[in-house]
Amino acid sequence: MDLNQTYRMTKQRKIIVDVLKKSNDHPTADLIYQKVRRKLPRISLGTVYRNLEILEQIGMIRKINSDGTRMRFEFSSEEHNHIRCTECGSIEDLKIDCAPPLGNISEESGYEVIGCDQEYYGICPSCQKKSQKIA
Amino acid sequence: MDLNQTYRMTKQRKIIVDVLKKSNDHPTADLIYQKVRRKLPRISLGTVYRNLEILEQIGMIRKINSDGTRMRFEFSSEEHNHIRCTECGSIEDLKIDCAPPLGNISEESGYEVIGCDQEYYGICPSCQKKSQKIA
DNA sequence: GTAATTGCAAAAATTTTGCCTCATA
């Protein structure tokens, strides 16, 4: 990231942030693109990607790597954890129960430790119901 | 996954497992492909992907979604955490300092909680040295 | 012998990028 860069607030960028602010489902880039297109039909997917990249770098949004094949995004609100359904891939927010101890890790690894993502995984209520029907 | 499926141990599959057993660097599919090709020059990348998928399903290896753009893999040994370098993307193992409390999460979310991945991130010793040279 | 597995190649899915034009600051 070029720290001497000055960023402009375009209508595209504004609407992308807006969509993320209103989303609580951690959408993928393509889903964000679909939603933004309702307001800006001529926006391109490339623009969405470029903006998501910039918005993450300036700390306005966060990237979540959930299933490994594609990124998800969320607006940067207070710190929290995620729980992901191993069946349907949906992600929900969780409040933080226990923050991991960053100090020990630094000594142990030699890393300059910045943080820690905790991702819980399991089967969501909706998928639990589905598997009951099958069984 | 088809539970009635019976799996065969082909030489391709055996060597892929072997490569992962000997790797401590959480390689990507392509890197595994490169390594396996030294022993089986005619193996295809598709075969590697299909095997990684199966080996993960039977619990012999684990997937790690680190940077979100591509998967990494490791042999299933004892439980541990990971620390990822935000500069170079390398991943190292960490012993588990504090296991997160799974019980609370289940009550809180309604999920049938299976587990939790903790991924620490920061700057690895090698990248710390690099940035000192630049500054 | 049978069905799982392979190699090959094509396709799919996701993300990045070049280039020229437009618009924000």
Add this chain to the structure above:
DNA sequence: TATGAGGCAAAATTTTTGCAATTAC
């Protein structure tokens, strides 16, 4: 008006898949 940003399309990257031939059990 200078340069960051957008639109479009092509390319790059990673992963998946169809199919005929092969191989493990």
